[in-house]
Amino acid sequence: MxxxxxxxxxxxxxxxxxxxxxxxxxxxxxxxxxTSQLRQRLDDLLSLTISAAAxxxxxxxxxxxxxxxxxxxxxxxxxAEVQTAFNxxxxxxxxxxxxxxxxxxxxxxxxxxxxxLGAGKDxxxxxxxxxxxxxxxxxxxxxxLFSGTEGC
Numbered sequence: 001m002x003x004x005x006x007x008x009x010x011x012x013x014x015x016x017x018x019x020x021x022x023x024x025x026x027x028x029x030x031x032x033x034x035t036s037q038l039r040q041r042l043d044d045l046l047s048l049t050i051s052a053a054a055x056x057x058x059x060x061x062x063x064x065x066x067x068x069x070x071x072x073x074x075x076x077x078x079x080a081e082v083q084t085a086f087n088x089x090x091x092x093x094x095x096x097x098x099x100x101x102x103x104x105x106x107x108x109x110x111x112x113x114x115x116x117l118g119a120g121k122d123x124x125x126x127x128x129x130x131x132x133x134x135x136x137x138x139x140x141x142x143x144x145l146f147s148g149t150e151g152c
Contacts, residue, residue: 002053002054003053003097003105003108003109003112003113004050004051004053004054006097006100006101006109007046007049007050007053007093008050010096010100011043011046011050013096014046014089014092014093014096015039015042015043015046017092017096018042018046018088018089018092019035019038019039019042021088021091021092022038022042022084022085022088023035023038025084025088041085042085042088042089044064045064045085045086045089045120046089046093048060048061048064048116048120049061049089049093049113049116049117052116053112053113053116058115058116058119061116061117061119061120061123062119062120062123064120065119065120065121065122065123065124065127066123066124066127068082068124069082069123069124069125069127069128069131070127070131072128073127073128073131073132079124079125079128079129079132082124082128083121083124083125086117086120086121086124087121089117090113090114090117093113093117094110094113097109097110097113098110
């Protein structure tokens, strides 16, 4: 079974688990939003993930992440809150893959999900940081933060 079909068939269970996990995180702005809005936001993110897996196109995810960054920044959300929503969905999907897909299919599925949601998280962080500093941040060079990466 391909990953986008698998995710589509598992959609309701993924959403239920992701909402519950996000609620356990007790994030101020997400608690205020309520369960219905949390579920809708996670469903939107899951829809983009499923589409990206099917079409092998990250552009809609990146556009969504940029829009979310602006909305959440203007709404006073902390970047960690918004990143947590992406992380929660990724964790739930990974666990579902590991528990339900044949071993032979897991590596590709995990790689796709990591790539898709990673691109979203990267775009989100870059846009949010850019807004917070009021400058354009084309990319974050994290290698500069670690010694021993000079040869990379």
